[in-house]
Amino acid sequence: MTTxxxxxxxxxxxxxxxxxxxxxxxxxxxxxxxxxxxxxxEDGGGRIVxxxxxxxxxxxxxxxxxxxxxxxxVGPRLIDKIETEREAKIRLGIDPVRQxxxxxxxxxxxxxxxxxxxxxxxxxxxxxxxxxxxxxRDELRDLVDIEIVAFPQGGMMIRPGTIELMRRALEMGAEVxxxxxxxxxxRDPKGHLDAIFDLAQRFGRPIxxxxxEAGELGAFSLELIIERTRAxxxxxxxxxxxxxxxxMHDADYVGRLIDELAELSIHILTTGPASQPSPPxxxxxxxxxxxxxxxxxxxxIWGPYGSGDMxxxxxxxxxxxxFRRDDELEWALDVCTRGGAGVLALERYGLMxxxxxxxxxxxxxxxxxxxxxxxxxxxxxxxxxxVARGGVAVQxxxxxxxxxxx
Amino acid sequence: MTTxxxxxxxxxxxxxxxxxxxxxxxxxxxxxxxxxxxxxxEDGGGRIVxxxxxxxxxxxxxxxxxxxxxxxxVGPRLIDKIETEREAKIRLGIDPVRQxxxxxxxxxxxxxxxxxxxxxxxxxxxxxxxxxxxxxRDELRDLVDIEIVAFPQGGMMIRPGTIELMRRALEMGAEVxxxxxxxxxxRDPKGHLDAIFDLAQRFGRPIxxxxxEAGELGAFSLELIIERTRAxxxxxxxxxxxxxxxxMHDADYVGRLIDELAELSIHILTTGPASQPSPPxxxxxxxxxxxxxxxxxxxxIWGPYGSGDMxxxxxxxxxxxxFRRDDELEWALDVCTRGGAGVLALERYGLMxxxxxxxxxxxxxxxxxxxxxxxxxxxxxxxxxxVARGGVAVQxxxxxxxxxxx
Numbered sequence: 127m128t129t130x131x132x133x134x135x136x137x138x139x140x141x142x143x144x145x146x147x148x149x150x151x152x153x154x155x156x157x158x159x160x161x162x163x164x165x166x167x168e169d170g171g172g173r174i175v176x177x178x179x180x181x182x183x184x185x186x187x188x189x190x191x192x193x194x195x196x197x198x199x200v201g202p203r204l205i206d207k208i209e210t211e212r213e214a215k216i217r218l219g220i221d222p223v224r225q226x227x228x229x230x231x232x233x234x235x236x237x238x239x240x241x242x243x244x245x246x247x248x249x250x251x252x253x254x255x256x257x258x259x260x261x262x263r264d265e266l267r268d269l270v271d272i273e274i275v276a277f278p279q280g281g282m283m284i285r286p287g288t289i290e291l292m293r294r295a296l297e298m299g300a301e302v303x304x305x306x307x308x309x310x311x312x313r314d315p316k317g318h319l320d321a322i323f324d325l326a327q328r329f330g331r332p333i334x335x336x337x338x339e340a341g342e343l344g345a346f347s348l349e350l351i352i353e354r355t356r357a358x359x360x361x362x363x364x365x366x367x368x369x370x371x372x373x374m375h376d377a378d379y380v381g382r383l384i385d386e387l388a389e390l391s392i393h394i395l396t397t398g399p400a401s402q403p404s405p406p407x408x409x410x411x412x413x414x415x416x417x418x419x420x421x422x423x424x425x426x427i428w429g430p431y432g433s434g435d436m437x438x439x440x441x442x443x444x445x446x447x448x449f450r451r452d453d454e455l456e457w458a459l460d461v462c463t464r465g466g467a468g469v470l471a472l473e474r475y476g477l478m479x480x481x482x483x484x485x486x487x488x489x490x491x492x493x494x495x496x497x498x499x500x501x502x503x504x505x506x507x508x509x510x511x512x513v514a515r516g517g518v519a520v521q522x523x524x525x526x527x528x529x530x531x532x
Numbered sequence: 533m534t535t536x537x538x539x540x541x542x543x544x545x546x547x548x549x550x551x552x553x554x555x556x557x558x559x560x561x562x563x564x565x566x567x568x569x570x571x572x573x574e575d576g577g578g579r580i581v582x583x584x585x586x587x588x589x590x591x592x593x594x595x596x597x598x599x600x601x602x603x604x605x606v607g608p609r610l611i612d613k614i615e616t617e618r619e620a621k622i623r624l625g626i627d628p629v630r631q632x633x634x635x636x637x638x639x640x641x642x643x644x645x646x647x648x649x650x651x652x653x654x655x656x657x658x659x660x661x662x663x664x665x666x667x668x669r670d671e672l673r674d675l676v677d678i679e680i681v682a683f684p685q686g687g688m689m690i691r692p693g694t695i696e697l698m699r700r701a702l703e704m705g706a707e708v709x710x711x712x713x714x715x716x717x718x719r720d721p722k723g724h725l726d727a728i729f730d731l732a733q734r735f736g737r738p739i740x741x742x743x744x745e746a747g748e749l750g751a752f753s754l755e756l757i758i759e760r761t762r763a764x765x766x767x768x769x770x771x772x773x774x775x776x777x778x779x780m781h782d783a784d785y786v787g788r789l790i791d792e793l794a795e796l797s798i799h800i801l802t803t804g805p806a807s808q809p810s811p812p813x814x815x816x817x818x819x820x821x822x823x824x825x826x827x828x829x830x831x832x833i834w835g836p837y838g839s840g841d842m843x844x845x846x847x848x849x850x851x852x853x854x855f856r857r858d859d860e861l862e863w864a865l866d867v868c869t870r871g872g873a874g875v876l877a878l879e880r881y882g883l884m885x886x887x888x889x890x891x892x893x894x895x896x897x898x899x900x901x902x903x904x905x906x907x908x909x910x911x912x913x914x915x916x917x918x919v920a921r922g923g924v925a926v927q928x929x930x931x932x933x934x935x936x937x938x
Contacts, residue, residue, distance in 0.1 A: 195897040198857045400806035401854035429856040430904045431847070441837070445848075448807035450835040451604045491601040498836045 130165025131483065131510045136175040138477045140493050143172060148483030151509035156479060168512065170487055173504055174496055176459065177476050178239025178484035179436035180466025183334075183367050183395045183420025186226035186243040186262065186272070187255040188215070191425050191434075193225075198430060204311065204338065208280055211427040212250055222258025226272075229424055230262055232434040234269050235519040237486030237503040241270055242334070242420070242470055244277035244304050244367075247295055249287045256295045269513045269521060273470060275334050277304035282321060283312045289321055296329045305335035308347050315347050323354045332363040332471070334395070337371065340403060344371025348383060355390045362391035365418075365469050369394050372410075373403025380406070388414040393469040396461075397422045398443035407447045411457060418466035419443050436462045437488065437500035444497060455494035483510035536571025537889065537916045542581040544883045546899045549578060554889030557915035562885060574918065576893055579910055580902055582865065583882050584645025584890035585842035586872025589740075589773050589801045589826025592632035592649040592668065592678070593661040594621070597831050597840075599631075604836060610717065610744065614686055617833040618656055628664025632678075635830055636668055638840040640675050641925040643892030643909040647676055648740070648826070648876055650683035650710050650773075653701055655693045662701045675919045675927060679876060681740050683710035688727060689718045695727055702735045711741035714753050721753050729760045738769040738877070740801070743777065746809060750777025754789060761796045768797035771824075771875050775800050778816075779809025786812070794820040799875040802867075803828045804849035813853045817863060824872035825849050842868045843894065843906035850903060861900035889916035 131148045138144065138156065145160040146153060188211065190196050196218065200210045214220065226243070233241060245255045256274060263272040276295035282288045282305070296303065303326045308318035326333045339347050348371055355364045366387075372380055372394070387394065393416045394405050410417050421439050424432035437459075443449075444458040467475040474481045487505040490496035502517025513520055537554045544550065544562065551566040552559060594617065596602050602624065606616045620626065632649070639647060651661045662680060669678040682701035688694045688711070702709065709732045714724035732739045745753050754777055761770045772793075778786055778800070793800065799822045800811050816823050827845050830838035843865075849855070850864040873881040880887045893910040896902030908923025919926055 195901050197898070198900070199859075200857065398806070400804070400848070400851040425904075430858075430861065430900055431851065432904075442806070442851075445806040445837065451606065452836075453605075455836065492603070494604070494836055495601050498831070498838075 129510060130163050131507065131512070132160060132162050132165060132167045133175070133507070134167060134169050135172050136170035136487060137172065138175050140174045146175070146477070146485070148507070148510035151483055152474070153477065153479050153481045153483050156477065168505060170505070173487045174490060174493065175477065175485050175487050176493075177463050177467070177481075178486055178506070178508070179237045179462055180418065180470065180472075181233055181238045181241040181420055181434070181436055182418035182466035182469050183397065183422055184229070184241060184243050185245070185423045185426065186229050186241065186259050187222040187245045188220055188426045189225050189229045189424045190218070190220060191225065191232060192228045193218070193220070196427070198427070200427060204307070207428050212248065212280060214427050215251060222255045223261050226259045226262040227265065229434060230266050230270055230272065231519045234266070234506060234508075235503070235514045235517055236433070236435045236437070237488070237506045237514070238434070238436055239270055239484040239486070239506070239508050240273070240466070240470060240472060242273045242275060242302070244275040244334070244336070245300070246279040247276055247288065247291045248278065248280040249285050249291070253291060253295055253298065256298060256300055260299060268511065269508055269519070273302060274300040275302040275304040276300040277336075278306055281306065281311050283314045283317050289325070292325055296325065296331060301331060303329070303331050303333045305333065307336060307339050308350070309343055310339045315350055319350050319354055323358060323360070326360065326363070327358060332365070333360070334365040334367055336367050337369050340370045341374045344369070345374065345379065345383060352386045352390060352392065355392055364390070365393040365395055367395040369396070369405045370403045372405040384410060384413045384415060391416070393418065395420055395469060396443065398439065398446035400442070400446060404446050407443060407457065407461060408454070416465055416468035417461050418469035419461045420466070435500055437497055440497045441500060452492060452494040455497050459493055459497050484508055535916060536569050537913065537918070538566060538568050538571060538573045539581070539913070540573060540575050541578050542576035542893060543578065544581050546580045552581070552883070552891070554913070554916035557889055558880070559883065559885050559887050559889050562883065574911060576911070579893040580896060580899065581883065581891050581893050582899075583869050583873070583887075584892055584912070584914065585643045585868055586824060586876065586878070587639055587644045587647040587826055587840070587842055588824035588872035588875050589803065589828055590635070590647060590649050591651070591829045591832065592635050592647065592665050593628040593651045594626055594832045595631050595635045595830045596624070596626060597631065597638060598634045599624070599626070602833070604833070606833060610713070613834050618654065618686060620833050621657060628661045629667050632665045632668040633671065635840060636672050636676055636678065637925045640672075640912060640914075641909070641920045641923055642839070642841040642843070643894070643912045643920070644840070644842050645676060645890040645892070645912070645914050646679070646872065646876060646878060648679045648681060648708070650681040650740070650742070651706070652685040653682055653694065653697045654684065654686035655691050655697065659697060659701055659704065662704060662706055666705060674917065675914055675925070679708060680706040681708040681710040682706040683742075684712055687712065687717050689720045689723045695731070698731055702731065702737060707737060709735070709737050709739045711739065713742060713745050714756070715749055716745045721756055725756050725760055729764060729766070732766065732769070733764060738771070739766070740771040740773055742773050743775050746776045747780045750775070751780065751785065751789060758792050758796060758798065761798055770796070771799040771801055773801040775802070775811045776805075776809045778811040790816060790819045790821060797822070799824065801826055801875060802849065804845065804852035806848070806852060810852050813849060813863065813867060814860070822871055822874035823867050824875035825867045826872070841906055843903055846903045847906060858898060858900040861903050865899055865903050890914055
């Protein structure tokens with residue numbers, strides 16, 4: 127059965143008013159005043175339409191969204207957070223199925239159509255997180271695409287048995303090989319990076335590595351990543367999340383690193399962090415590096431912030447990068463749409479005929495206005511189906527969910 | 533005529549449930565289950581109540597809130613913004629009466645009960661800004677207290693005639709002497725600071741100076757401010773806004789500056805800027821320095837950001853200072869309430885009997901939750917009168933406003 131959705135009177139990327147016809151999940155026509163074909167019709171009211179927002183770095187398995195407030199008294203070191211979290215998951219009952227579902231639905235409500243989620247793997251919790259998020263991915267498959275990164279949050283070299291768990295996660299269906307601070311956490315940059323590149327090679331999967339290491343230490347780890355990407359021919363298949371080291375002051379050194387990232391198509395993912403050195407988005411983009419963004423953890427043991435809104439995240443990216451002009455804010459929005467789509471290597475992403483019918487109608491006079499105001503989304507469409515309206519997900523309890531109470 | 537307001541079932545600073553009685557604008561009783569005295573009664577529904585939010589650094593005269601979207605193509609230098617703005621005020625018709633009213637009402641709706649606004653004074657626009665904001669201050673006097681800083685935005689030493697305009701602004705009723713980057717903009721740190729301290733001495737007024745100057749230059753200007761504060765006995769009467777130089781890396785030097793600020797009761801105002809070095813709020817507070825916060829310009833020539841929400845600003849302060857624990861987020865909220873009240877030297881500020889009945893009921897399980905979620909305010913009370921409800925100002929068109937259409 128053919129299903130059609132005609133969205134009337136919208137402005138793609140704040141351009142001229144058109145109608146958009148989506149047939150069988152794909153955009154087929156983008157023209158002024160199309161005739162209805164007998165399917166559903168939505169009135170866009172002249173609103174701006176942008177492709178679905180891409181949440182390219184988050185942690186669906188560990189959010190405490192919807193749970194009782196967690197009073198955070200966690201110490202300042204990375205390891206304090208890692209250890210507190212490992213214990214708190216059990217004590218507080220942070221169920222990865224329930225919590226990933228809650229966060230994913232919050233994302234859908236706010237116009238996100240694609241999510242890349244790192245999911246913790248460690249020798250205490252094993253693959254429970256991956257199994258949980260896989261279940262949510264399956265349940266919500268008509269609402270949002272979820273990609274899973276097998277993520278050794280507690281360290282890999284320092285926790286024997288973790289590499290084997292990573293392998294099993296990839297066999298189960300995690301799409302991406304994760305990694306974490308090869309020096310700062312795992313104390314063995316060569317060993318850590320050799321291990322994750324080996325997994326990537328064996329399984330033919332891309333890599334997305336958390337790199338919080340700052341300054342010269344982070345730059346050294348980044349050099350090791352660059353060397354392996356070149357040696358193994360993994361151009362376009364490696365992403366570095368956070369990459370605080372690219373915010374260091376040595377402009378010449380950073381410039382050389384950026385040139386190598388561009389040459390090897392190594393992607394960068396940022397949150398636009400206010401309290402950390404930060405990859406310079408404008409410089410990266412002008413060098414040709416694909417930059418995506420994510421909300422990172424939302425209301426979890428690491429911190430209480432976050433709503434899951436990728437338009438608000440575009441604002442944070444703008445604020446961090448001192449973007450004030452309209453064209454700069456359009457870059458920030460691009461990072462949260464096409465940039466993330468580039469990192470995830472999404473096919474048929476955009477608002478042209480042939481693309482998937484994944485899009486969001488935003489409020490605002492201009493793209494910059496939509497970013498800084500980030501008011502509730504008027505309409506969110508996933509493969510031609512309305513999945514949220516007025517900031518609320520249409521489907522909050524799919525049939526599968528009723529079989530068990532979360 | 534006595535007017536009473538009884539607010540039932542609220543939790544001051546997230547503490548135990550009490551009722552709050554306000555008589556003739558002042559809090560008279562804070563106790564569980566008070567008996568009504570025949571005045572108005574509001575049900576707080578067990579919500580957290582905090583003292584009115586204090587917007588301690590903004591620019592009411594120049595917001596473009598409610599106007600058509602301004603496409604920002606302004607250059608990157610400070611002077612680009614200053615010169616573009618001076619011209620745009622005329623070309624775009626940025627009316628200081630209308631715009632200050634719009635922004636002040638948006639602030640009221642979001643729980644702000646006190647505003648310190650810098651208002652531009654220059655030789656092109658003269659005192660039009662001050663006159664405009666004074667009119668709004670008068671019209672909205674039952675909704676919000678507005679304090680005016682005579683602010684030489686375009687420079688003072690480099691624009692002869694500006695000091696005389698500053699003098700006239702103070703005579704007209706501006707309460708505070710402003711200043712701006714004595715080296716970076718005015719090119720004469722000694723001359724600029726001598727001039728503004730002289731005005732402060734002659735009129736017996738406090739000082740609030742914008743100091744964007746970074747690193748060693750800003751620290752030098754700050755030293756000059758410290759020297760004059762000490763020499764003239766202006767302890768507790770000087771505030772420095774932005775003070776990016778306190779975010780410099782030289783921890784020993786910054787530590788010495790902070791000790792002097794504490795000794796002389798020089799206050800610091802911050803926005804929690806993501807893209808600039810920033811005063812370390814925790815260090816300043818633990819040294820005894822009063823720190824307030826403000827939204828700075830909202831949707832103006834300088835940049836498109838901002839909603840006027842001081843709870844959201846507390847979140848920005850938290851993000852910038854890497855505050856993650858609940859107690860840290862409570863500091864951020866304290867900066868946006870008691871901290872600002874300290875800078876403005878407000879009397880009878882707080883939730884104790886004897887204080888003015890200025891308060892806001894917020895949504896959230898805890899104070900930290902209220903900050904990170906910053907959902908629309910349930911109720912805003914100014915001197916015992918309800919001025920906003922559910923995020924909407926009760927009085928959007930006072931009688932005085934109807935005499936002219938804005």
